[in-house]
Amino acid sequence: MTILLIEDEPKTGDYLQRGLAESGFAVRLARNGRDGLAIAREGGIDLVVLDVMLPGMDGWQVLAALRGAPATEQIPVLFLTARDEVHDRVRGLELGADDYLVKPFAFVELVARLRTLLRRGPVREDELIRIGGLEIDVIRRRVRRDGTPVVLTAQEFALLHLLARREGQVLSRSLIASQVWDMNFDSDTNVIDAAVRRLRRKIDDPFPQKLIHTRRGMGYVCEVEPAAGA
CATH class of the missing domain: 1.10.10.10 (Winged helix-like DNA-binding domain superfamily/Winged helix DNA-binding domain)
Structure with a gap:
């Protein structure tokens, strides 16, 4: 299974890429939203882990673009947000995210959620x-x-x-x-x-x-x- 990780913070991106690889996933890392969207459009991506706060093209825009194209609309998306606000979570789910985690989070929970999404396909967390x-x-x-x-x-x-x-x-x-x-x-x-x-x-x-x-x-x-x- 190939995961696309879109995360601009260098230490976080490197840590997650290494940890996910050690957990058995193939990982492609993009440091900004535009690069991440381009990789997703190339195909071969099973799931996207998407940070909300990205330079240039933010996570909301990337998510909307993924859901607006037939080639990427079915790819499960788990978005990461450092802002634990109700409207952020609601906005992400309304735009089509399948799940979310609020930073900081336990890495083991991230892996568990990714495996659940990959087993079941796009499954939204019950509200x-x-x-x-x-x-x-x-x-x-x-x-x-x-x-x-x-x-x-x-x-x-x-x-x-x-x-x-x-x-x-x-x-x-x-x-x-x-x-x-x-x-x-x-x-x-x-x-x-x-x-x-x-x-x-x-x-x-x-x-x-x-x-x-x-x-x-x-x-x-x-x-x-x-x-x-x-």
Whole structure:
């Protein structure tokens, strides 16, 4: 699989190119939007990782051009933005991006998202995630439980979003640590457990139906468990 990386910051571009190559991808690197668009039009690109803030031709313009041409309109695009603003995320998705990541991000999450897009083709991240009475507005970063707004910190939202978008999958503490904190924690640390406890106080404790469950010796899972005897 060949990934086109359009990133003007030299250190970031070199780091991502090296890391993606080590992860098994063929990588073509463009340092500006015009060069990136030209490479995409040559063909042979399976996915584009597109930085928004580019000199000359910015990421928005590149994305619009990709989606406006038959030869490139179906190429999955994941855009990277350093601006964690709702209107930036909405604009990117409306222009046709398939997914986005806000800088700084965990490299392992970038690779996981790229592999998902390559397996499934152009799949947009759901704007709303619903599990039982839980509703997560991914774009606007808002959470409601049984119709009641729940106020979360940025870290709590990231943890909940990770658990919810992988509903039914047991996530290990090390995976959670790498994707939410971009760190590797010692196995005996209680950092993850404490973070889950704080999240449960807001998401589960005030409500009869529990959604975040512990799998002893394995990790945590977000799901609606069947009623006893069902």
